[in-house]
Amino acid sequence: MARVVCVHGIGQQHTGERELHRSWHPALADGLIRAGAAATLGADDVRCVFYGDLFRPPGRTLALGDPPLDASDVEEGLESELLLQWWAEAARTDPAVLPPDARTLARTPQAVQRALNALSRSRFFAGVALRSMVLDLKQVRGYLCDPALRDAVQQRVADAVTGRTRVVVGHSLGSVVAYEALCAHPEWPVRSLLTAGSPLGIRNLVFDRLRAGAAGSGSPGDWPGAVEHWTNLADEGDVVALVKDLRPLFGERVVCQVVHNGARAHDATRYLNTAEAGRAVDAGARW
The missing domain is CATH 3.40.50.1820 (Alpha/Beta hydrolase fold, catalytic domain)
Incomplete structure (x- = not known):
């Protein structure tokens, strides 16, 4: 109670x-x-x-060569757009993070990879694995969609x-x-x-x-x-x-x-x- x-x-x-x-x-x-x-x-x-x-998905047996999550797993739409907004905000508050430019904001697969790379060097995501960042994006999308x-x-x-x-x-x-x-x-x-x-x-x-x-x-x-x-x-x-x-x-x-x-x-x-x-x-x- x-x-x-x-x-x-x-x-x-x-x-x-x-x-x-x-x-x-x-x-x-x-x-x-x-x-x-x-x-x-x-x-x-x-x-x-x-x-x-x-x-948290149920346990399973890994298949041979089953890869971890990476940039290719970031879906178009909410996930990629939120990721790019995180990048822009991290660059605004952290001098160590290079800001995205107009070309990057076109939301191409290369932009997603660059965003993940930039955030991995930020103070905010220090020590956070790329896989975890992708999972966080998927949790937001999962709840909202x-x-x-x-x-x-x-x-x-x-x-x-x-x-x-x-x-x-x-x-x-x-x-x-x-x-x-x-x-x-x-x-x-x-x-x-x-x-x-x-x-x-x-x-x-x-x-x-x-x-x-x-x-x-x-x-x-x-x-x-x-x-x-x-x-x-x-x-x-x-x-x-x-x-x-x-x-x-x-x-x-x-x-x-x-x-x-x-x-x-x-x-x-x-x-x-x-x-x-x-x-x-x-x-x-x-x-």
Whole structure:
């Protein structure tokens, strides 16, 4: 019967609910301390929704010469366009990354390979294998473009929210999941939404594909259900959070704040242990 429900983002297919809880719960509790909040969070007050296993294929026997994922596996459309946008944003914030030129932005196979090569040298993707970058792109496309997968993820959020839930936290792709869940369930008693490292503001690729309202009856940009307070956190160097200010798309009620996460700009716990996150949780957690 958690009061705070958390929704993870991309690249978590090899973790699980309990692993996420072990890092997210203390980070949220520290954020409350940084904010000087009176509210406290016990372990049972926080529940982490896990859906990463839905992206993890079943085991199989490798065929002879079965290759790992590479640039040729990046599909045209959402995957390649998002990759090129990540590259442009990484170049904007990281002097070590050469920016794409007009010729590169033609979205050719060579452009995809150059984008992957450039991102592999960036601070943001330091230590991230090419295979993992391609898988991250496929997870975003999978959620946004596969209705059955989307429904399965949404059901896991619905199963976690109860009559005692007052705060929903969404990180990365999880912010998209959380937003859609709250739009679909205005009857939930959730007061506060905290999004961090969110891609919600990316027009065409993400924003325009949002499913708002019950059975998609609403429009992208609708206010998320009965939420009273929405705080969005972004690090200036977070490539996934391409658009830091969500207000032009979702309205002036969204409190948009830039935080500083150091070398791990997209790290969930570095977002959650900030005073800004603590104030957002406290706004809804006055139970």
